[in-house]
Each structure stands twice: as C-alpha cells, then as structure tokens.
Amino acid sequence: MLGSSGLSLGAGARNSTLITSAIGLGQILNWGSVFYLIAIIARPVEQETGWSFTAIIAGHALGLLVAGLVSPRVGRLIERLGGRRVLAGASLLMACGQVALSLSNSLAGWYGAWALLGLAMACGLYDAAFSTLSQIFGRDARGAITNVTLFGGLASTICWPLTAYMIAQIGWRDACLVFALIHLCLALPMHLCLVPQTLLKLPLQPEEAIEEGDEPQMLSPVYFLLSIILMVAASVGAIVSVHLIALLQARGLDLAVAVGMGALFGPAQVGARILERLFGGKLHPVWTLVISVVLTCLGLVLLGLHAGVALIAVALLLYGAGNGINSIAKGTVPLVLFGPRFYARIMGRLALPSLIAQALAPALVALLMEARGSESALHVLVFLTLANCAAVLWLAHMTRAERAVD
Secondary structure, three states: OOOOOOOOOOOOOOOOOHHHHHHHHHHHHHHOOOHOOOHHHHHHOOEEEOOOHHHHHHHHHHHHHHHHHHHHHHHHHHHHHHHHHHHHHHHHHHHHHHHHHHHOOHHHHHHHHHHHHHHHHHOOOHHHHHHHHHHHHHHHHHHHHHHHHHHOHHHHHHHHHHHHHHHHHHHHHHHHHHHHHHHHHHHHHHHHOOOOOOOOOOOOOOOHHOOOOOHHHHOHHHHEEEEEEHHHHHHHHHHHHHHHHHHHOOOOOOOOHHHHHHHHHHHHHHHHHHHHHHHHHHHOOOHHHHHHHHHHHHHHHHHHOOOOHHHHHHHHHHHHHHHHHHHHHHHHHHHHHHOOOHHHHHHHHHHHHHHHHHHHHHHHHHHHHHHHHHHHHHHHHHHHHHHHHHHHHHHHHHHHHHHHHH
C-alpha cells in the first residue's frame, strides 16, 4: 500500500535523483535512437536502397500511427503491471525494432520494423515515463517529470551527431545494430535495476467507486478540451520539426544560415525547462500550459513577419521555449486535474490523438506547401496556435471555476 503522496516505502528508500536519472537517460536513448532517427537515416537509406524518400519517411509516420493506436492499452498495461516492466519491455522492443531495420531489404520489411518501433514508442516515450513517475511519486511527481524532460531535451543534441558519425564510419545498418545493443546492455538493465516496481494503490473516494473500465474523467468537458489543446500542440510541433528549414529558407535564409538558426531550438527548450524547474513550482500546471501555448504562438507570429535575422532568432527562441515547457505541462496538467489513480490510462488516451496528428500533419502540410507555397504553411501554423491560445485560456477559466466550486 502506498502513502497518500503516492511514494511507496520501497521507493522512499531510494534516491529520487537516481530514479529520475535512470528514466531520463532512457528517454535520451528512446527519443534519440527511434523518434529522431529518421531525420539522419533517411537519406543514407535512400542512397543504398533506391527507395523513394517519401516512402522511407512514411515508415516513421506508420510508427507514430501504431504508437497512437496502442497507447490507450499501454496506459492500462502500466496500471496492471507497473511502469518499470513496461519501460523495460520498451527497451526490448526498441532493440528488436532496430535489428529489424538493419535487416530490411524491402519496403515491407522497413514498414514492419517501424510498426514494431511504434509499439516500442508507445511503451517507452514521455507518456509511459510520466505514468511511471506518477506511480512512484504520486501527486508529488511534478519535479520528477520536469527533471526527466531536461534529459529528454538533450536527445537530438546527443543522438543526431552520434548517429551521423556511426553512419559515416560503419553504415546505417550497423548503426542500428549498435543502438540495439545499447538498448539491451544499458537501457534494459537500467530500467530493471534502478526503477522501483510500484503499483499505485490509493483508497477509493466514494465518488470513485465505479465499475472497472469506467473513466469519468474522460467524459468531462475539461478532458476533451485538454485533449484538443495537446493534439493541436503536437500537430504544430510535428509540422515545425519537419518543415522548419524550408520555412526559414522561405524567409530568405540560405541553407547554412537556416540550419544554424534552427540550432537555437534545442537550447531554448532546455533553458525554458530549467527555468520552469526553478520557478514553475509556484504556478498551477494549467498556467504552465498557458505560457507554453502563448510563447509558441508568439514565436510563430514573429516568424511569419518579413523581418531580419535577429527577429527570426527571437521567434525561434520563443517557439523553442514554449515547445520545451509543453512537454512538462502535458505530464503535469493531467496529474493535477485528474489525480494519480487513473493517470496512466488517461495519459494513454491523451496520447492517441496527439500521436496520430504528429504522423499525419507534416504530410498534409507538405501537400499544402506544394500547392500554395511555404507561406501557406506559416498561415496554418499561426491559425492553429491562435486557436490554441483561445482554447487554453478557456481551459484555465474552466479549471479555475471548478477549483472555486471545490
């Protein structure tokens, strides 16, 4: 049985820094070797196999679709088995998926490997990590969630150069095998040995005495509004991550300058997460989400202006900061609004539309850019973020009203 804080006696004897570091290091590897892999590996795969670039990228989109479709079941699995086993299972699945990638000699094999990696992403990215932290720390998981996102923010910074170096030295197939070994020899034992096995067992409140499978929180207007906000934010993030260089070039920057400007994104994310860790504890997580959406919107509005390099840099810093703390808000807002009891399944359900949107949005915008030009993509991004600003302010109003009633 856990105490009211959600921290088990076994977990309480452990160093919380060690727990969050283990999960955080796992997130660096999971994001860097799988989610961000396609950005580095796609061209080498195209050159060796002769497959079209679009067909290769479609494998990654398929993986995200699979991740979205299975994420609700993963949430329930975490409730039944505990987060440690699911994160360890993700390490095994990622290793198997990397081996399958390295052996792919046809597009069918490529897509099969990415479908397996999609299942791994559902079990091993932020949603599963946050659910595990909520089992260990209960309502006090906010600081741990923030710390884990600090690790995750370094994934592309560490793994992109590492992946590029390995591909140059040993080829993309052997690079995938190296990542498989890292998952098996580092991530798997780290999750099994350093993450406590904790199943959240909180006493039911009278109003929570419901039949298994009922999820009253998921029928509330607050849940549906939060789901829409996170889905739109995920769509915007996916569009920008795929098309950022093209958007910057449309602003008149040459490729080298565009790539250099795009490098501002990562430090802005990490810097904003550090500030949230230091000062964000005084804010209700809903207001962290408000700040995230507003900063993202301001950045994209500035990017849409026909201005010089300095203003573009400011735009990217604002956007990066907003996107950085969005990862924190998506983990802490459901925890505060709905509590830890059904947190894992709620995170799984919230991930479903967001991951599907991440899979589809970049391709849809690419079609729009081909038909109407890059400027149209910026118009769509600005519209989406303005709409999300209105939605998140309404969410803040609704939750404040509910707290007043409580």
